[in-house]
Amino acid sequence: MFEVPELTVIAGQMNGVLPGLTVAGGGLGNSPHKFVWYDRTPEEFAGLVVGREVGLARVEGKWLFLPLEPGYVLLIGEWGGRIRYHPSGEALPAKRHLDLTFTTGAALSATTQMWGGVHLCEAGQEHEVKYVKDMRPTPLDEAFDRRYFGELVVEAQQAGKRSVKGLLTQDQLIPGLGNAIAQDIMFRARLHPRRSLADLREGQLDGLFAAITGTVRDVIAAGGRSDERDLFGRSGGYARLMDAKAAGRPCPRCGTPVVKISYLGGACYLCPDCQQ
Ligand SMILES: [Zn+2]
Structure with missing residues (x-):
């Protein structure tokens, strides 16, 4: 599943190769998938995208926005798979859930193994899409500062008993984070996933805030997680500290076996000694 760092890397790469290209054809894939949500029929989609020019991609949380100008924005969100650029002459994946071909012969494809949403919105309507509408600040937004984070934690506590993992992964409280990056954030902040937010001292909240923003930036700087692929099919350079491979191995900080x-x-995946 792409989280905000991987999508940010992909959007940056898109902006190196796609802007200015003219769409020659568009399809909503060739492989039916129960868990891909579309807001257009394939015919409607194809008719609307042809002749439009690609603008600058951007990301909000787990959603990628690709303007097709004039008049439309393509949204790809909650995507668990691949988003790939294909230079002219390169074959598209045999199974795919979205494709755009350009007049240069290059193409863009998106394929998911899990689920995902594809929306073609009229420009100006893209913030009406479910899950995008009323999205809270993401860790890459200027509004996501330490003061806002403190207020968010108080609000999350008031809404019900909430744990550290619940804050990081549930109800889009912090859009763009998911189960993968949350593991390393909790390790960095030395907090147990079940730890109640109500128990955290100010210093621990400072540490959690720094772990969220620092981990997101580190993953982006490394080109995404190593278990995801970028726009050109390359694995990211960020190897997670706490993932399935870490189980049973010594904690990188204290040597206690990871559980x-x-x-x-x-x-x-956590260190039972460092993460309390
Ligand atoms: Zn440890």
């Missing part, structure tokens, strides 16, 4: 627990709809 796996199941919590809030996914596996967590």
Whole structure:
């Protein structure tokens, strides 16, 4: 699943190769998938995208915005798979859920193994899409500062008993984070996934805030996580500290064996000594 760092890397790469290209054809894939949500029929989509020019891509949370000018914005979100650029002459993936071909012969494809949403919005309407509408500040937004983070934690506590992992992964409280990056954030902040927000001291909140913004920036700087691919099919350079491979191995900080627990709809990998 792409989280905000991987999508940010992909959007940056798109902006190196796509702007100014003219769409020659568009399709909503050739492989039916129960968990891909479209807001257009394939015919409608093809008719609307032809002749439009690609603008500058941008990211909000787990959503990528690609302007097709004039008049439209293509949104790809909650995507668990690949988004790929194909130079002229390169074959598209055999199975795909979205494709745009350009008059130069180059193409863009998107394929998911999990789920995802594809919306072609009229420009100006893109913030009406479910999950995009009313999105809270993401860790890359200027508004996501330490004061805002403190208020968010208070609000999350008031809305019900909430743990550290719940803050990081549930209800889009911090858009763009997911179960993958959350593991390393919690390790960096030395907090257990089940730790209640109500128990955190100011210094621990400072540490958690720094771990969120620092980890997101580190993953972007490394070109995304190593278990995801970028726009050109390359693996990212950020190897997670806490993932399935870490289970049973010594904690990189203290040497205690890393354990796996199941919590809030996914596996967590943590150091039982460092993370309390
Ligand atoms: Zn440790």
